[in-house]
Amino acid sequence: MKIGFFGAGKMAEGILSAIEDKTSVIMAEKVEARAVELVKKYKVVTTEDVKTVALTAKTIFLAVRPQDVDAVAAEVAPLLTSAQTLVSIVAGKTLAKLRAAFGEKVKLIRVMPNLALRANAGMCAICAAPNAKKADVKLVEKILGGAGETVVLDEKHFDAVTALSGSGPAYFAYMEEAMMEGGVALGLDPKVARLLAEQTMYGTAKFLRESQMALRPFIDGVCTKGGTTAAGMTKLDKPAFKKMVAATLAAAAKRSKELA
Numbered sequence: 001m002k003i004g005f006f007g008a009g010k011m012a013e014g015i016l017s018a019i020e021d022k023t024s025v026i027m028a029e030k031v032e033a034r035a036v037e038l039v040k041k042y043k044v045v046t047t048e049d050v051k052t053v054a055l056t057a058k059t060i061f062l063a064v065r066p067q068d069v070d071a072v073a074a075e076v077a078p079l080l081t082s083a084q085t086l087v088s089i090v091a092g093k094t095l096a097k098l099r100a101a102f103g104e105k106v107k108l109i110r111v112m113p114n115l116a117l118r119a120n121a122g123m124c125a126i127c128a129a130p131n132a133k134k135a136d137v138k139l140v141e142k143i144l145g146g147a148g149e150t151v152v153l154d155e156k157h158f159d160a161v162t163a164l165s166g167s168g169p170a171y172f173a174y175m176e177e178a179m180m181e182g183g184v185a186l187g188l189d190p191k192v193a194r195l196l197a198e199q200t201m202y203g204t205a206k207f208l209r210e211s212q213m214a215l216r217p218f219i220d221g222v223c224t225k226g227g228t229t230a231a232g233m234t235k236l237d238k239p240a241f242k243k244m245v246a247a248t249l250a251a252a253a254k255r256s257k258e259l260a
């Protein structure tokens with residue numbers, strides 16, 4: 001079974017690093033220096049020609065930027081067959097648009113990943129076109145599962161997924177920045193403040209995932225009456241904060257819809 005990539009950028013590398021047998025991978029990348037880097041690092045086969053991948057791989061990840069999709073499709077659509085699966089990670093490209101671009105034969109799966117793929121802690125939502133088989137979806141779940149968590153969802157949820165987990169890394173990093181700046185304002189060195197903020201964010205997520213504890217009792221548990229966290233929460237726990245977060249996600253979801 002050969003796994004192919006159209007485009008070998010940041011996200012493709014995140015997926016590649018989770019694939020155990022890298023001898024089964026072929027990647028098309030037009031930036032030569034980037035291809036050389038990946039060959040050195042992972043010993044994968046690269047080519048500058050997307051057609052070579054279309055002619056060799058059974059499961060192919062479409063990992064170019066949205067504006068490059070049509071150019072790739074123009075080259076490979078006539079070559080793709082019903083025995084192949086095209087797995088698009090391109091933000092905003094719907095299954096209908098992918099079908100129009102890549103032809104009627106190829107099996108289609110759409111994935112919304114996030115940047116945390118690169119740390120093997122990604123979040124990928126997966127949806128499949130009617131012609132994709134259960135086994136195709138299972139294979140994609142297995143590959144992406146090596147790079148984090150996966151969830152299979154109806155495509156109608158993809159704008160929400162894009163807003164929450166797709167764009168989410170930037171929002172959490174922004175919160176980290178705010179926590180770091182708050183620490184610096186209290187006299188901490190910026191490097192120390194960043195470590196404190198980041199490890200706290202990471203550790204909290206890890207504990208919540210491992211314990212599966214409900215959020216409200218967790219929050220209440222940290223906020224002991226008369227304590228420091230409770231004093232801090234008097235500033236944060238306002239309806240305006242949750243409204244702002246909801247509006248942030250709504251704006252991102254609206255933009256995702258517009259781009260589709």
Ligand SMILES: NC(=O)c1ccc[n+]([C@@H]2O[C@H](COP(=O)([O-])OP(=O)(O)OC[C@H]3O[C@@H](n4cnc5c(N)ncnc54)[C@H](OP(=O)(O)O)[C@@H]3O)[C@@H](O)[C@H]2O)c1
Nearest residue numbers: 007008009010011028029030063064065066068090091115
């Ligand atoms: N980054 C994220 O957080 C994120 C999250 C969710 C989804 N995505 C999606 O993931 C996709 C990839 O994003 P990325 O951040 O990995 O992009 P990227 O780092 O720019 O990687 C894309 C690579 O594909 C190459 N390429 C473009 N056209 C090609 C062609 N015809 N043949 C061979 N190689 C070609 C590009 O070369 P050039 O630079 O020369 O064009 C570039 O090296 C995007 O569609 C994006 O919407 C990204």
